[in-house]
Amino acid sequence: MSSRAVKNISKQDLREKARMIRLETLRLTDICGSGHYGSTFSMAELVAVLYYQLLHVDPKNAKWPDRDRFTMGKGHAAIGLYPVLADLGFFPTDWLDTYTRFGSPLGDHPDMKKVPGADFSSGSIGHNLSVSVGMALGLKRKKSPGRVVCLMGDGEQAEGQVWEAAISGAHWGLDNLVGIVDINAAGSDGHPQETMKTEPLKAKWEAFGWRTFVLADGHDLDAVSDTLNRALNAPNGRPTCVLAYTVAGKGVSFMEHGWEWHLGFLGPKDLERAYREVMQGEVG
Amino acid sequence: MNKYVPQPRAPGISYMTAEMKAAIDLSESRIGDMADEATWDMAASLGLSRQITTGEVLTDLADEGRDDIVVCTADLGRPTQVIGFGRKYPDRYFNFGIAERNMIGAAAGLATTGHLPVISNYSFFLALMGVENIRNDICYPGLNVRMIGTHSGIAMGFYGTSHHCNEDIGALRAIAGLTVMAPCDGNAIRAALRATIDVHGPIYFRVGRGRETVVYESPPEWSIGGSNCLREGDDASLGAADILKAEGIALSVVDMYSIRPIDRAPIRRAAKANGFVLSAEEHNITSGFGSAVAEVIAEEGLSCKLHRIGMPDDYSLLGPPTHLYRHYGLDAEGVAARVRKALGK
Secondary structure, three states, X not given: OOOOOXXXXXXXXXXXXXXXXXXXXXXXXXXXXXXXXXXXXHHHHHHHHHHHHHOOOOHHHOOOOOOOEEEEOOHHHHHHXXXXXXXXXXXXXXXXXXXXXXXXXXXXXXXXXXXXXXXXXXXXXXOHHHHHHHHHHHHHHOOOOOOEXXXXXOHHHHOHHHHHHHHHXXXXXXXXXXXXXXXXXOEOXXXXXXXXXXXXXXXXXXXXXXXXXXXXXXXXXXXXXXHHHHHHOOOOOOOXXXXXXXXXXXXXXXXXXXXXXXXXXXXXXXXXXXXXXXXXOOOO | OOOOOOOOOOOOOOOOOHHHHHOOOOOOOOXXXXXXXXXXXXXXXXXXOOOOOHHHHHHHHHHOOOOOEEEEEOOOOXXXXXHHHHHHOHHHEEEOOOOHHHHHHHHHHHHOOOOEEEEEEEHXXXXXXXXXHHHHHHHOOOOOOEEEEEOOEOOOXXXXXXXXXOOHXXXXXXXXXXXXXXXXXXXXXXXXXXXXXXXXOOEEEEOOOOOOOOOOOOOOOOOOOOOEEEEOOOOOXXXXXXXXXXXXXXXXXXXXXXXXXXXXXXXXXXXXXXXXXXXXXXXXXXXXXXXXXXXXXXXXXXXXXXXXXXXXXXXXXXXXXXXXHHHOOOOHHHHHHHHHHHOOO
């Protein structure tokens, strides 16, 4: 496949977008009274690079048939996607102020029927790589240049359906399909590798026929940008998996690592502390 | 590009108070050095699901000598409160990670080796994702497996459709050989698990998020096909019944915890006494508990009208659970309004 257009954005600007994702996650969680900090902060750089640099989408034409698709296996981190979609103009930014309030389109998990720019609903772990396989098959049949990117969690790698999707993605040579695993080492019951060991993931994805890249630091913007761009420019005939090793809660010192801040809420003083750290921090 | 400036603080909803915090175990929480009463992390919030007593009952049963009990979960040992069993009996606590169908099949396998597997997981992932495995692996062979589906109905509010479960009664009561029961609080769960522990065959228990109002002050009578009359006239305090009592309307309230098989006697009694029956459930009215009541009324030729309270034939809106219950008429005032309507008032 020919090399795809990449949007011209500086590293500093990408860093500010990732900062916006974290700040808005703090603010929206404050509106809701509850939020998934850990898994949203771990994916901030991945999402910033995808939406502001690499994905071909059109906020004025959200259903553009040749657009790239982004699906979330880890739908509980949608709170980090909404500010990006609003910032890009998929929907008015004041929608964000209604986050999880009665009747809002914006819930804890993304809803494709309610949120412009959300390519598929999510919330039940393990479904969306299969959905992405279907999207990739459909785009190929229509000879569309669109790519499909599915962001999964590391706990999600225990789902059998992920591997059924992996088999089919390789079987049909879906070089327009990219799977990203956000390996933040935090699940509901603790460290996913202690709950159910799925490593070595690189050997597994390769054995399942996927070109596999390891992002040793999923917060390093240069590496994220380079790796995801290579993933989206796959040679013919194979899907690509990016194993992104990240830190749950990245950017707020007292939330980093561990399962405890998978879900939570910050009172006003603690929230100010988190705001300050994110404002002053230089992640990426 | 300018640095992003956060908006002023939004009027937040606080789900945690100092009083609540004082009553929960914070040993695993990381909020120790945090400043605010309102601050909580996941470890702290789990302490609020106090009505999910599963782990405690199973641990007690194991302490009493039940060596056959094994517990299965899919990365939800903490939210479903069975982790306490796992800490005390780690050699018979199996956490499958996020792999529900694998867990259900493995529980069936464990049952064939003389164990009594108790699966505890969110109802939407256990009953809805796993329904075919439940049917083929557990129910068709008639295996001794207990399934506890938690956080049912719309208790998860703003988590959205994927985390709502308004179809499990309908899906599961269609499966031959499966008993379906709904313990409404912590004491009901205690009674349900203990009273049925030696019953042969599979049972599904549908429970809530664990933050429900206490109905039973102690474990109630419990049997397959049974029910408990909570209020005959005005001998117990229950939301809607209390509202109506103030208006001179005396209501009988029955906890129809056994959905399949269902207790027919209270339905006959209510039909005869009042000329109408009102069913209330946090489930779609199609195929749920109200439909089971309708079957009894039709089969027995009872001359009465049935008013079904439940979720309409639609997917719930998003929002805080309190707002959703009010919107769908599932709170005390909503139920009271339906009774007034039934009485033509």
